[in-house]
Amino acid sequence: MKLLATLSILIFSIIFTSCDETKKVIDVAGNVQLTGNYTVTAMNGKKLDIKKNPTFSLSAIDNSFKGTTGCNSIFGNYTLDLYAINFEKLAVTEMYCEEKEIMKTERDFLDALNNTGSYALENNVLTLYSKNDRSVLLSAKKEAGN
Numbered sequence: 001m002k003l004l005a006t007l008s009i010l011i012f013s014i015i016f017t018s019c020d021e022t023k024k025v026i027d028v029a030g031n032v033q034l035t036g037n038y039t040v041t042a043m044n045g046k047k048l049d050i051k052k053n054p055t056f057s058l059s060a061i062d063n064s065f066k067g068t069t070g071c072n073s074i075f076g077n078y079t080l081d082l083y084a085i086n087f088e089k090l091a092v093t094e095m096y097c098e099e100k101e102i103m104k105t106e107r108d109f110l111d112a113l114n115n116t117g118s119y120a121l122e123n124n125v126l127t128l129y130s131k132n133d134r135s136v137l138l139s140a141k142k143e144a145g146n
Helices: 002-034 100-114
Strands: 038-043 055-059 062-067 073-081 086-090 116-122 125-130 136-142
Touching: 038 100, 038 125, 086 100, 086 116, 100 116, 100 136
Parallel strands: none
Antiparallel strands: 038 055, 038 136, 055 062, 062 073, 073 086, 116 125, 125 136
């Protein structure tokens, strides 16, 4: 009976350790896959039609996020947990831009980042989904060669 209990504990330990290691491998692979430069093409289901679309880059080396809102610079970090993504410690410069359209796009972009819960990357298009209802918050085209 003692041998059976010890064996059961050993088997459960191996299974849980294997699952944890598998999750780590998936997270690293996702992180590397996301690395690159992106241009936002749509937000809240609407294509952007402005002079300066928001752009950003993700780096797997230090999980950094940096870019531009079309007016201001933005930087911070992101974390991955399987297909969940979270943008953290975002900081934005505070320049005022004359064009109302650019300022509205900036607000929508920042709101999208703050409300992101998960992501998908297919055919070099990154889609960020809401953490509340999984609606599409934004789509961004990954630059070729990244």
